[in-house]
Amino acid sequence: MKKIKVEKKLLSTNQQIADENRRLFKQKGIAVFNLLSSPGSGKTSLIEQTVSHLQGRLQAAVITGDLQTDRDAQRIARHQVFVKQITTGGACHLDASMVKKALPFFHIDELDLLLIENVGNLVCPAAYDLGEDAKLTIMSVPEGDDKPLKYPVMFRISKVLIINKVDLLPYTNFDMERAITFARQINPAIRVFETSCTTGAGLEDWFRWLEERVSRLSGVTEK
Numbered sequence: 132m133k134k135i136k137v138e139k140k141l142l143s144t145n146q147q148i149a150d151e152n153r154r155l156f157k158q159k160g161i162a163v164f165n166l167l168s169s170p171g172s173g174k175t176s177l178i179e180q181t182v183s184h185l186q187g188r189l190q191a192a193v194i195t196g197d198l199q200t201d202r203d204a205q206r207i208a209r210h211q212v213f214v215k216q217i218t219t220g221g222a223c224h225l226d227a228s229m230v231k232k233a234l235p236f237f238h239i240d241e242l243d244l245l246l247i248e249n250v251g252n253l254v255c256p257a258a259y260d261l262g263e264d265a266k267l268t269i270m271s272v273p274e275g276d277d278k279p280l281k282y283p284v285m286f287r288i289s290k291v292l293i294i295n296k297v298d299l300l301p302y303t304n305f306d307m308e309r310a311i312t313f314a315r316q317i318n319p320a321i322r323v324f325e326t327s328c329t330t331g332a333g334l335e336d337w338f339r340w341l342e343e344r345v346s347r348l349s350g351v352t353e354k
């Protein structure tokens with residue numbers, strides 16, 4: 132009983148801060164995406180590809196969350212983009228206050244896009260709103276095509292599903308049609324992209340969609 136009360140309080144405090152973050156992002160015209168996946172699906176790889184493509188087109192910044200180490204931040208920083216690592220210690224997800232505390236690190240008035248790499252986990256991050264415009268789930272081919280059925284919440288709350296590592300399709304029993312059907316059973320409106328961060332396959336479609344959405348959300352075309 133006590134545990135439920137404490138959890139409810141934590142989540143409502145988180146929601147208040149997430150709402151503040153969202154108001155600030157809206158006021159500043161920043162599009163914000165919260166990237167969710169199990170460890171190793173390709174969140175950091177997708178961010179690297181995306182910021183590299185956006186170089187000179189949009190002002191992007193990245194927050195990357197991990198249990199330990201700043202290895203992902205080092206990878207992303209190679210692409211000349213502002214990146215702030217949040218090391219959660221033991222926590223299996225980011226929360227809105229961690230994001231709020233990271234914001235002074237950026238020149239927020241100049242930003243068009245903020246990508247947030249959440250901690251690799253298909254369960255906990257789903258419960259914590261960070262103030263983002265949209266959540267994006269990545270699943271990858273070697274993980275199997277039944278992930279939407281096994282972790283439905285993540286797929287239900289995401290606007291976008293990236294199915295990554297399509298270069299590995301010939302070596303697995305992953306059935307793309309089944310994966311998409313399962314995902315749409317959970318969330319009929321989910322937008323699906325099939326990508327490989329290794330070969331670059333499918334990334335153009337993702338970039339185009341993202342840029343259109345950012346310019347709609349941030350009014351970047353008028354900046």
Ligand SMILES: Nc1nc2c(ncn2[C@@H]2O[C@H](COP(=O)(O)OP(=O)(O)O)[C@@H](O)[C@H]2O)c(=O)[nH]1
Binds near residue numbers: 170174176296299329
């Ligand atoms: N074959 C293949 N490997 C990939 C692809 N995307 C990422 N990887 C590899 O998968 C591993 C985990 O990727 P990473 O981006 O660190 O995943 P994260 O833990 O979700 O951030 C790394 O060794 C990447 O090089 C892909 O599309 N195809």
Ligand SMILES: [Mg+2]
Binds near residue numbers: 174175203248
């Ligand atoms: Mg990573």
